Amino acid sequence: MGSLASERKVVGWAARDATGHLSPYTYTLRNTGPEDVVVKVLYCGICHTDIHQAKNHLGASKYPMVPGHEVVGEVVEVGPEVSKYGVGDVVGVGVIVGCCRECSPCKANVEQYCNKKIWSYNDVYTDGRPTQGGFASTMVVDQKFVVKIPAGLAPEQAAPLLCVGVTVYSPLKAFGLTAPGLRGGIVGLGGVGHMGVKVAKAMGHHVTVISSSSKKRAEAMDHLGADAYLVSTDAAAMAAAADSLDYIIDTVPVHHPLEPYLSLLRLDGKHVLLGVIGEPLSFVSPMVMLGRKAITGSFIGSIDETAEVLQFCVDKGLTSQIEVVKMGYVNEALERLERNDVRYRFVVDVAGSNVEEDAADAPSN
Ligand SMILES: NC(=O)C1=CN([C@@H]2O[C@H](COP(=O)(O)OP(=O)(O)OC[C@H]3O[C@@H](n4cnc5c(N)ncnc54)[C@H](OP(=O)(O)O)[C@@H]3O)[C@@H](O)[C@H]2O)C=CC1
Ligand SMILES: O=C/C=C/c1ccc(O)c(O)c1
Ligand SMILES: [Zn+2]
Ligand SMILES: [Zn+2]
Numbered sequence: 001m002g003s004l005a006s007e008r009k010v011v012g013w014a015a016r017d018a019t020g021h022l023s024p025y026t027y028t029l030r031n032t033g034p035e036d037v038v039v040k041v042l043y044c045g046i047c048h049t050d051i052h053q054a055k056n057h058l059g060a061s062k063y064p065m066v067p068g069h070e071v072v073g074e075v076v077e078v079g080p081e082v083s084k085y086g087v088g089d090v091v092g093v094g095v096i097v098g099c100c101r102e103c104s105p106c107k108a109n110v111e112q113y114c115n116k117k118i119w120s121y122n123d124v125y126t127d128g129r130p131t132q133g134g135f136a137s138t139m140v141v142d143q144k145f146v147v148k149i150p151a152g153l154a155p156e157q158a159a160p161l162l163c164v165g166v167t168v169y170s171p172l173k174a175f176g177l178t179a180p181g182l183r184g185g186i187v188g189l190g191g192v193g194h195m196g197v198k199v200a201k202a203m204g205h206h207v208t209v210i211s212s213s214s215k216k217r218a219e220a221m222d223h224l225g226a227d228a229y230l231v232s233t234d235a236a237a238m239a240a241a242a243d244s245l246d247y248i249i250d251t252v253p254v255h256h257p258l259e260p261y262l263s264l265l266r267l268d269g270k271h272v273l274l275g276v277i278g279e280p281l282s283f284v285s286p287m288v289m290l291g292r293k294a295i296t297g298s299f300i301g302s303i304d305e306t307a308e309v310l311q312f313c314v315d316k317g318l319t320s321q322i323e324v325v326k327m328g329y330v331n332e333a334l335e336r337l338e339r340n341d342v343r344y345r346f347v348v349d350v351a352g353s354n355v356e357e358d359a360a361d362a363p364s365n
Pocket of ligand 1: 046050188190191192193210211213216251273274276277300338344
């Protein structure tokens with residue numbers, strides 16, 4: 001066990017307003033509580049949610065905001081009651097860092113659905129301080145919300161899985177969609193979508209990618225292992241595929257019509273919405289009645305499922321397809337992600353970016 005330090009100043013890269021532009025920011029971490037783990041951040045993936053939050057797409061952003069919720073780091077200190085981790089362990093932190101532990105979702109170990117959950121950034125912790133995410137040198141996290149990175153998974157590879165991996169794995173399990181031979185569609189071949197293809201293929205599904213363009217066709221088929229590829233605006237190809245899918249995992253992060261996708265589902269097919277869209281989506285009721293189809297949603301996955309999907313990826317030999325960048329490139333990376341110009345996830349090499357040296361320029365709180 002390492003020694004317990006009191007409050008410490010750290011440097012993260014924060015958005016100050018809805019431009020979403022990140023710049024160095026010095027702030028104070030909470031004292032290490034008895035069940036807290038102090039994590040030196042090694043890598044942090046960039047999720048489209050970081051854009052939604054940094055740019056206030058949902059209207060609830062608070063600044064300064066240090067985004068980042070696909071965090072892999074090394075434990076550098078543990079509180080006296082930490083039993084699960086020790087100094088030197090390589091661990092992951094995702095979207096949630098707190099919950100009430102008493103409600104029915106918490107008791108059922110689906111704490112991501114707790115109404116009192118605490119987000120890893122853009123939230124307020126139990127001590128009244130703002131939570132700040134993984135684009136920073138260090139985080140302090142309750143051991144309950146930390147997962148061990150299994151042997152056989154490189155830390156930069158593991159980072160995206162802490163969000164995108166579990167986000168596709170959880171609904172497939174929750175909706176009974178794990179049996180081999182099922183036919184699935186993945187709408188939107190980005191960070192979440194590309195792991196959707198890989199996880200669904202590893203479960204033995206026939207996987208159709210449904211994309212906004214034909215640009216990713218060759219990669220989807222040749223490298224990700226998809227079985228079919230549809231361009232959503234190709235009406236003839238979409239019509240030919242009608243009534244063929246058991247489920248659709250929809251990862252599109254902007255408003256889009258649902259009906260072209262609903263028509264691809266067969267009897268009892270499920271359309272699982274994963275994209276964060278702050279405007280109403282619409283469809284006419286016969287689109288779901290005639291075929292007893294369901295439109296549903298899913299939010300990340302539990303801590304247990306996060307550990308499970310990491311091991312699933314090791315067991316199945318799955319890796320995420322990533323572009324590793326330094327922190328100084330984070331604003332370009334966010335812009336490229338927003339204009340759909342990454343295959344398929346940026347991961348920031350936080351430890352290799354010496355963010356503490358940015359402190360000289362960093363206004364503090
Ligand atoms: N429910 C949950 O728990 C989670 C939700 N999310 C949300 O899921 C969504 C996807 O996240 P992520 O995979 O990181 O995002 P990406 O930007 O990596 O991927 C989104 C994909 O959607 C397609 N797309 C269609 N229209 C647009 C558009 N106008 N702008 C950008 N992309 C478009 C693109 O695929 P193509 O080129 O094939 O059309 C793109 O690659 C986000 O809204 C994110 O907040 C993320 C993680 C967890
Ligand atoms: O990337 C993970 C978080 C997803 C998310 C889902 C729903 C929502 O309202 C959010 O603010 C984020
Ligand atoms: Zn995410
Ligand atoms: Zn709860």
